[in-house]
Amino acid sequence: MRFLICVIITGVFLLTSSVQAAMTSSHFELRFDSINSGGTDNSTSTNYKLYDTLGEQATGPSTSTNYSLLAGYRQSDDYRPFLSLIVSAQENNTQVPYTALSTSTKTVTVTLATSFATGTFIGVVENLGLHQKTIIGKIESINGLVLTVDKWDGQVDQISTNPQGGDDYVYRMEAFSGVFGRLEANVGKTTLSRTEVGTNSATGYTVYMQSDGYLRGSTTTHIMDVADGEVSMDSEEYGARVYGTLATSTGMDFAVTSTLREIQTSTTTATDDRVAIVYKINIMPYTPASNYLQKVRYLLTANF
Numbered sequence: 001m002r003f004l005i006c007v008i009i010t011g012v013f014l015l016t017s018s019v020q021a022a023m024t025s026s027h028f029e030l031r032f033d034s035i036n037s038g039g040t041d042n043s044t045s046t047n048y049k050l051y052d053t054l055g056e057q058a059t060g061p062s063t064s065t066n067y068s069l070l071a072g073y074r075q076s077d078d079y080r081p082f083l084s085l086i087v088s089a090q091e092n093n094t095q096v097p098y099t100a101l102s103t104s105t106k107t108v109t110v111t112l113a114t115s116f117a118t119g120t121f122i123g124v125v126e127n128l129g130l131h132q133k134t135i136i137g138k139i140e141s142i143n144g145l146v147l148t149v150d151k152w153d154g155q156v157d158q159i160s161t162n163p164q165g166g167d168d169y170v171y172r173m174e175a176f177s178g179v180f181g182r183l184e185a186n187v188g189k190t191t192l193s194r195t196e197v198g199t200n201s202a203t204g205y206t207v208y209m210q211s212d213g214y215l216r217g218s219t220t221t222h223i224m225d226v227a228d229g230e231v232s233m234d235s236e237e238y239g240a241r242v243y244g245t246l247a248t249s250t251g252m253d254f255a256v257t258s259t260l261r262e263i264q265t266s267t268t269t270a271t272d273d274r275v276a277i278v279y280k281i282n283i284m285p286y287t288p289a290s291n292y293l294q295k296v297r298y299l300l301t302a303n304f
Helices: 073-079
Strands: 007-009 038-044 049-054 060-063 068-071 083-089 096-102 107-110 121-126 133-143 146-149 169-172 177-179 189-199 205-211 237-243 261-266 270-273 276-282 294-302
Touching: 083 177, 083 294, 121 189, 133 189, 133 276, 177 189, 189 205, 189 261, 189 294, 261 270
Parallel strands: 007 294
Antiparallel strands: 007 177, 038 049, 060 068, 083 189, 096 107, 096 169, 107 146, 121 133, 121 169, 133 146, 189 270, 189 276, 205 261, 205 294, 237 276
16 A cells, blocks of 8 residues: 655736727737826835825716716726636545536535535535546525525536435545545546636636646656556556546646646736636555655636
């Protein structure tokens, strides 16, 4: 028996983006204009930053039945570009079986609800293992043993609504590290992560992932990257697969390497865009016993 632990350390990156300009030409853009008597775009001190305008009149919001107006140069500051990426992983010690699932009413019935709270994420796994089905959601309400989420993402059209295998579980997903735990030869294991993206970039965004090298133990040992598109129980392999309507690099298990890999993209603004990432591993009797570690970074950029 071999004791191997894999920790996936996730990151959050915030980057600025561009927004749709009010007036443009081939070489310039004018986001908003106003005639005033003074001001500056960037006044700073040790503890403060100030964007100021002097001489404006009748500023502020105005509305009618069919129109809305933000009068004044600084009114547009509320719409400064932003990007937000949140990543979290399953917490193994919160594993509980579930007895019923509905993708239409967005509910899952668990055998014990004490580990869950509204506003937190959960992952649902059917037939736990290298070929598991996975969906994720954010809990909106808890009624006894019934958890209701805001929406399901992942393998929504493939997961069964009638679990029967005895290896169907729900996990809280608020951890910053993904842990495989103890591994045994020819017994594949998984750990689940998820993303959530928000941005007002009119042209959308792209999410990438990148590791710091092999999943490695001592200075001379590492787990082999998957090379044939599927982590299986007949060889030593490690990789990941992405699921969701906005997921890219889909349809195969891929190696998690130091080369940037696109895993999620959209061509419009976002508030809670999500994908599920399943990390997979299998070891063989000849795999050296060690504690194995890999750091994985997630990068979010705006589309230009």
